[in-house]
Amino acid sequence: MADKPKVAVYWLGACAGCDESIVDLNETLLQLAQVVDIVLWPVAMDFKYAHIEALKDGEISLSILSGSVRNSDHEEMAGLLRKKSKLVLALGACACFGGTAGLANFKTKEEIFSWVYLDAPTVVNPEARFPQTETRVDGKVLTLPEFYDHVYTLDQIIEVDYYLPGCPPPPDLIANAVNSVLTGDLPPIGSTLAPRMALCDTCSRNKKKPSKMEITQIKRIHEVEADPDSCFLAEGIICMGPATRTGCGETCMKTNLPCRGCFGPPPGVVGAGPKYLSALTSLIKAEKTEEIHEIIKDIVDPAGYFYRFTQPSSILGRKKPKKQMEE
Amino acid sequence: MAESNPKLVCFSCKFGWGYLSEESALASKITNWIPVVCSGKIDTSHILKAFRAGADGVLILGCSEGHCHFQDGNIQTEKKVLLLQKVLETFGIEQERLEIQLSMDPDGQNIPLLIKKMEENLIKLGPIKRL
Ligand code: SF4
Ligand code: SF4
Numbered sequence: 426m427a428d429k430p431k432v433a434v435y436w437l438g439a440c441a442g443c444d445e446s447i448v449d450l451n452e453t454l455l456q457l458a459q460v461v462d463i464v465l466w467p468v469a470m471d472f473k474y475a476h477i478e479a480l481k482d483g484e485i486s487l488s489i490l491s492g493s494v495r496n497s498d499h500e501e502m503a504g505l506l507r508k509k510s511k512l513v514l515a516l517g518a519c520a521c522f523g524g525t526a527g528l529a530n531f532k533t534k535e536e537i538f539s540w541v542y543l544d545a546p547t548v549v550n551p552e553a554r555f556p557q558t559e560t561r562v563d564g565k566v567l568t569l570p571e572f573y574d575h576v577y578t579l580d581q582i583i584e585v586d587y588y589l590p591g592c593p594p595p596p597d598l599i600a601n602a603v604n605s606v607l608t609g610d611l612p613p614i615g616s617t618l619a620p621r622m623a624l625c626d627t628c629s630r631n632k633k634k635p636s637k638m639e640i641t642q643i644k645r646i647h648e649v650e651a652d653p654d655s656c657f658l659a660e661g662i663i664c665m666g667p668a669t670r671t672g673c674g675e676t677c678m679k680t681n682l683p684c685r686g687c688f689g690p691p692p693g694v695v696g697a698g699p700k701y702l703s704a705l706t707s708l709i710k711a712e713k714t715e716e717i718h719e720i721i722k723d724i725v726d727p728a729g730y731f732y733r734f735t736q737p738s739s740i741l742g743r744k745k746p747k748k749q750m751e752e
Numbered sequence: 753m754a755e756s757n758p759k760l761v762c763f764s765c766k767f768g769w770g771y772l773s774e775e776s777a778l779a780s781k782i783t784n785w786i787p788v789v790c791s792g793k794i795d796t797s798h799i800l801k802a803f804r805a806g807a808d809g810v811l812i813l814g815c816s817e818g819h820c821h822f823q824d825g826n827i828q829t830e831k832k833v834l835l836l837q838k839v840l841e842t843f844g845i846e847q848e849r850l851e852i853q854l855s856m857d858p859d860g861q862n863i864p865l866l867i868k869k870m871e872e873n874l875i876k877l878g879p880i881k882r883l
Contacts, residue, residue, distance in 0.1 A: 698839070699797050700797070712827060721835050727838050728843065741840075
């Protein structure tokens, strides 16, 4: 037991979908459990954080962290696991780029609190009480983590060694990543453990792309019956494939849904959002200002589309954390 | 942003704007001026990086419709700009902070005037609130 490499799996600001994808390794997970010592995995097993604190620095071979960093508890756990681990893998779109939760950066903390605790139609809060980091009850102090005013990617808070994007990442890439760590067959630090091409390069619908694409009308996927073999973009349906890394297994495509971009940009692209915006507008067939307006008015919430998974890592969305973990 | 001195970045196409004037003479009158070979060359990331670096506004000057030396670089950029304005709004950056004008000005004398006009608008808007 003691000789087996230690692995920790932890969720920060996450939905547990990434954990679910690890569970989806099925039998592979059982084989894995024989060769590694899982020291932490809140979604599946019971451990105490004190056990992690008691480990030597660097004693954990690999920590797999999903989720973004939104509160002081996330920051603390990310810092603790970084300290105790040789390698940290950012698992999933949230940890890698901020994920869907990162869209909250389009609102301030005050706006979010007002809506959630006061203004939402299902909320009854006549005394306008908001969560406090400390509350005194019967002489005792109850504490809650501090909700930050920003959603951070994992690498804005701690050093990250490897990235595996996706929402959630597919089990086959998770198995490959863990195997690479176990065998020591790893690419340079900082690499993303997924293919390097864009989704369009591997998409079967690409064959049906017309040689010259011209979009004259933007359609939303629920408004049309999309042809199951045609390129979505060619039909005027927003598909993030051109600005998204492949490797997801095309589960969305297979259910006749366009790519939403959860694998983030292909290598070398800083900001999937603006790159996609440029690619999309280049396909729009319009020669006059009014024609451009007429077509783009149907793109409802363009920022939400283009930054769905990447707002906190984007050129305008990224922010330096106010306080870094000590040490 | 000092009240009287908003930071404005101006990109302009060399084919339509100021090609009859000495570039260095014009440049001495205009701060943060980036003449480019075709406005189509201006990428969305250039605009975003300008805002990230602290610009209060970005002005893009391209050739008039039908006069692009590369067929439609000006229209390609106009499409990007019009959609990017909507995206910027969500980031808390008012649409008026990104402007595009497609026109011709061989002497380039209008460039400082257009910048002045936009700067006045930027003063009214005040600093960018959210970044
Ligand atoms: S990447 Fe997706 S599946 Fe993973 S934690 Fe974030 S929202 Fe959930
Ligand atoms: S745009 Fe979408 S549907 Fe078209 S080839 Fe690319 S990934 Fe496939």
